[in-house]
Structure formats: structure tokens, C-alpha cells
Amino acid sequence: MNVLCSESMKIEEEVSDDSGTAAVHSLPTELLVLIFSWLSVEDLALNVSKVCQRWKDSLYFRTLWCDKELIYENSREDLFIFVLSVAPALKQLSLNPLFCGDPAAIVNAICKGPKDIRKVHYNLSLFPAAVASRILGHYKKYVCELHLEGYANKHSSIYRNLDAELGQMSQLRSLKLSGYFDTKWDKKVLERGCLNLHHLDVSLIQDESDSYKPFLDNVKSHLKTLKLPQFKSNVGVLELVSSCTELKEITLCLDDLRCISTLQSLESLHIRWSDGVLKSKMNRFVRDCPVFGNLKELTLFYIPGLLATAIAKQCNKLETLNLHGITSCANIIKSVPSLQKLCIVDRLSLRMRHIQKLPRYIPNLRHLNVLGSFLNKGIPPKIISQLKQELPELVISSEPFVRYTKRGNKGYFTKCTDSSTDCSSDEA
Template sequence: MASFDLLPDEILLKIFSYLGIDDVALSVRNVCTRWSKVSDDDEIWAYLRYSPNTNDPLEQIIFMLENMPALRQFEYTGTCNVIENLCECCRNVSVLHIPCTTLNATHLQLVMESLTELSDLGILMSPTEEGLKITRIIGQSVTLACLHLYSSHEDTTMPGLLKPIADGCPNLVVLECESFNCPTDEICYLLQRKKRQLLTYDHYGAVTANFFAALKECTNLKSLSLIAIEIYGLFNESPPAMNLKNLKALQISDCRFPTVKIIPLTLFLNTLSHLSYIGIPHTSGNIDVITNKILLRCPLLTHLDLGGNELHCRGLRNIRSCTMLKYLDVSDCTQLGKRAMKYVAEGCPQLQHLDVSYIPVSDRMFRQILRCRNLKELLMKNCDLRPINLGSISTHIDGLLYLFIGPDYQLPHYVRDQLKQQMPQLVIAESPLTCDESEYLRMKDKFIPRHFW
């Protein structure tokens, strides 16, 4: 201890920044008054996020909050209401995501009054009169930059639900609003009011010609997600081309094939050439032709998410046009094989992150993956490892930092030992046999960055 006492605060700060949130909250800050003060520094807590497990007891969560006065980020997918404790113990919180906790207007008012630095809010909301009270409180915030509204999926929607947000929230730049069955006119009003400030917008549900006309005016948009959308009504004229010059990321997720066909290749045809990220996950239908047409028009693409699709080898034929590609997610594209990975290996020399989870990877297909010499992260959740030699990774992809496998097919101990001996930097994560997918989902979130602003 004597030697540590001689260290200046700047060195202690550097050391503490390498520790996990439990060590900082429960160990370091209880050593002495000086360590407690240093461990509460904003530099340590800026990127630490407390995310209790869904089934953690309420008492345990409260205890942790009481020992985290400098906490900046809190994310919880359980249903226990800890708002009063959070507001009392952690007044520096700037990121609050509680998508499964039911809040009333009184709780939210307490949040807004107590967490004066809150800039990123994600809450579950009912589109009822109580929901309207909540949006009126949200609309008064001058600190919110990011807002995520998760729907309780009730049948009726209160008129004017989103109007307080449209007229308020002067600093809002990111809006993710699940389907509340709001009228198109109300959505268009929201877009019209926020057209100069929105950088990221996620839309669920119905879209019309008027919606796209309003969206076209949001010229500062950098990231757009259209999720489970349905196009209603006919366009009186040709669909309005989206000439959004600042757009970098476009996602069209969980949509029917006709919708996916018209959105990128008609409405966003003039935008594809400057996109860095395209996501077309979970489409109902064969996307081979669509994918090839899109890839030919995306020379600047660095991130591509095609997970959960009916995609064959020929669907990646034109991936050679995307020489800057670094992130590729083809998880659960079960029709892919050796030829698809051959196209990837030969056409994407900068590829660093690859997700082939839930695909029957043959030995011949794996040999093509080994040709991706610059890979840093390889996700192979629920891939049958028996036909392939994972030990050959060390001689082909010696810079690999992360490998995710399991749970159905485990890595033999001797192979694990061999890899760890030859690649000490490699982290091998094995999925547990339980239904907990948190580590895999965490890596996918990191794998495909959400916002480009």
C-alpha cells in the first residue's frame, strides 16, 4: 500500500480506468478517502455502463446503485422499478435505458428533475392518456439529444401523442420511435419540425408517399432505419427519390420482399453511392438479385448486415465492388457455402469482422474464411465445428482477437490450448448452454455500429 500511496492521482486514474465496474464500485472506492475520490472521476465513468441482469434481485440492484454515485450510464431490461433509487443515488446519469419497466408520468417527472445531465433516454411507453402526459414531460427537456420510445403495443393511440416532442426537445438529434399507430399526418408533422436537427431516425410501421416527401426534407440525416414497414396507398407520381447527401447508414429490417425491392433501388437509388452502412436483415424472400444490384452501387461501403435472409452464394457475387468492407454479418443465411466465402475473401481485403453464426460451415467453406487474413473478430455461434480444423486459425489469421463459438458444438480442450499457446491475444468466448445470449448480442452491437454521427 505504501508504494501506491506515493502514486499521483493521474497514475491512479489510469490504473482504475482498466478495471471493471464492479471492481471500481465495490472495491477501489472503499480502500481510502483518496481512492474513493479518484474512483469517482468522470474520466473513469464516462464509458462504464451498469447493466443489471434481467433476473437480478431488486435489493442487489439498489445496493449497486448506492455504491455508484458517479454512474453515467444505466441500462436495465428487467421489470423492477428502481427509478426512485437511481434518482437519489446517481444524479450524474446521462444515459438511461429501461425498455421493459413501466413508468408513469410522476416517475418520469422525477427523472427529469433529478438527472439534470440526461441526454439519452429509452423508456417503455403506452400510447394512452398517460403516454401523452409522458411525451409532454419529454418535450420540455432541453438536454435530451437521443430518445428511444418503446411501445407497449396497445390497440388505441391517443391523438397528438408525438406533438409535444415535435414542438419541444430543441436539441434532439436521435429519435427511435416504435410503432404507436400514429396517423401519418402526425409523423409528417414531427419530421417537418425536426427536419434540420435529426441525424438519426428509426421508423416502424406504415409509410406513405407523404411520409417519404417529409423525410426527403430531413437533409441532415446520417442514419435511417425502416423497421417492419408497410407501404400504404399508391404514389400519385413516381416515388420521390431521396437525395439525402449526408446519409451514411440505411437499414431496412424485417420487411416483406416487395418493400425491400422498392426502398433501396427506387427511393434511395441516388443515395447508395455514399453509404457506409447498409442493413437488410430478416427479409421474407430471396434477396440475391437485390443484393447484387445494391453492391454494385456502394463503393464506399464498410458495414453490411444481411443476417437472417434467404441468400445464396450468387447473391454475394458483386461484393468485390466493396473493397473497403470491414464488417460483414451473414448470420443465419443457411444457403451460403464455399463460393460465397470465396467471393468475400477475394473481394474484401480489408474485412475485419465476420459473423457466420447459425450457418452449416463445411471444411471447404472454412478454408475460404481463413483467406480473410485481416480478420479481428469471428463469430460462429451454433456452427458445427466437427468438419473443420479451428487450430489452423493460428497459421492463417494470426491477428485474430476474438472468436465466438457454441453452445451446441464445443471446442476440444487440446485445440483451445493450442490456440491460446500460439495466439495469446485471442479471446475465445463460448456461448453457455442456457438461453443467455447477452455476450453474443453485445458483440453484434459492437460488430455493426448503430449510429454514424
């Protein structure tokens, strides 16, 4: 806003005698760009550029595109090509469809467009391997966050030279692999590269293989965040995970939990339920593992109530707790008085009386999120007022409160929404 208020800026006032309003084109270009930054990519490309030359010229301003994401769609190829030609500061690009209408035109526009894209989502089946190498090579010096998708119905050639391309991305810090990656990563090629990855997400890989194991082995010393697949990992992968000495955050299934026993730097743990776990052995591990005492954030997805409570009790430094589908929320809440943030998604067992007792059990609570709980009916305003009296700094996120009133002798219920309640406001 300092730019808008600088003395060097001259506002040309063109006022109509009959209306008394200033013409839009009299606004300073910087102010136009600020207004345009609120528009979608489609509106910018399809409407703004057609009004006048001055508006079209404003599309070249770098600040206009910093927060925009350009998404390729088969029905909007002209839009995609145009934006690449006018957006010098575009930072996010998504090439996710399964096929391309005019591959030559799209690839040409990409390779002539801006290089300093920081975030790329790319479907490996969209173009042949040689073209994929050309596209990824175009962004290799600047891309920081990369999401690659693979598909089983495509020949393995789509993965050709992928390890070499990734090895040249010196700025890459976050990589997500989803779909099917039953491919061979060349460990020697990866070692020759300059990859310094901090965040690796393989949680959406569909094939139950350990094809990413050489890749994980190459980046394990740098990793800060790791998301493992939703199925049980094999022993070789878990051995590599246990040697990630700098790891701060990990997401895994309950079957893989034992691999965290050596991760002394771990601060955030996210656990998903998996079948076939022996609860007695897991309880013993939870009781004896010292890592739980270092955790500041814990997320539990559909973990059995007794085991979930046992895990929470070991986390005596916990600040953030997220519970999804846990049947004993009340017992867990009592065991973590150090909490500052609490998120509960529970449509069955959570009751209003549990919410009313929160100040007693969690005296330092500042954020409460119950979106998706209480059958999406929200929290009554009276209870919100009571909570805020006891916890003045508390911020609450929930659906608007809904009352159900019984009418007539036949048991009909009428839904009444109390729209006056804003759970995040001080007045609530």
C-alpha cells in the same frame, strides 16, 4: 498515463522483509483509480469501499466512473443508492424494471445524485407521471441519449407532460422509443421546446399507430439517423420521412422503401423484409431511383435473392455491405467491386468456394465478417492464408475452425476444434 509518470508523484515504498513485495496501499491514488476502473460497478461499490478509508475516498475520482453504466435492480437498491452518492462523473444510468421496491428512497437518491448524466434508459411504468417528470427534469440540461419504454398495461397518464419534458432537453441528440406509445404528442408544445434531435429510433414500438408522427414532424429538419418500425408505416409518416433533407442513415421495411427517392443526402440504408411486396414494381423502383448510387453502406435482412442483387447492382459507390439470410450472396458479391467491408450471416447457401473467390471480385476488401455462417464451423486455416496472400490488409472475423472426422463403420462424426487459428491475426 502522463499523470502517473509526473515528477510530483511520490510512491511510498512499504516493503515486507520476508516477501519483498510492496504493500497495495502504497500505490499512488491515481494508479489505484486506474486499476479500479477495470472493475465492475458491483465490485467497486461492494468490495473496494470496505477495505480502507483511502480506497473508499478513491471512489470519488471522476475518471473512475466516466465509462460505467449504473443499472437499477430491485435486489440491489442499496448498491444503486451508494453509487449515486459517490460517483460524481457517472454518465450512464438505466432504470428499466417494471416496479420499484422503495420508490421514495430511489427517487431521493436520483435527485441528490449527479445531474450531468449523458445516457439514460428509463421505463415509464416504473414511477407515476409526476415522478417521471421530476427524474427527467433532473437530467434535462445534460442528457444526450435517451431510451424511453412504454407498456400497454399501464394507464396513459404515464405519458403526461412527456412532450414538454423532452422539449426542454436542449442537449438531447438521440432518442429511442420502445414498447407502446399510443399517446398524443402536442405539436404546439414540441414547437415551443428547444429539441435538436439527430437520431430517432422507433423500430421497437409495438403498437401499430402513428402516434409519433407529430414528434417526427417537429424534428425532421435536424435528423441524421432514423429507424422506422418493423411494420409498414402509413402514408403520413412516409411523407414526413421523404422531407428529412439532412438524413444520412435510415432503417425501414421493404414496403416503405419508396420514401427514400427524395433523400439525396442518404449514405446508409438498412432494409428489412416484409410480406405483401410486389417484386415487379419494386424492381422497377430500384432501377429508376438515383439514391442508390449515392449509398456507401447497405444492409439487407432476408430480402429475396433477385431483388437483393438488383439493389446491390445500383449501388456503385458502396463501401460496406451487410447480408443477413440472403440466398444469392455469390451473385451480389460479384456486383459490388468497390466494397471494403463485407459481413455475411448465412447458414445455408454460402460456400467456401465463394469465400475463396472474394479477391477476384472485391480487390479492395479489408474487413470480412462471417460470424454465424458455415454452421458456425469457421474458415479453414489454409483458405485464410490464401486470402491474406492476395489481400494482405484483410482482417477476418469468424468462429474458430472446426473439423468433423468420420470414425468407424457406423458413420459417427467427431468434432475437432482447431484452436490455433486466430482469424484476426497476421499469422492466420
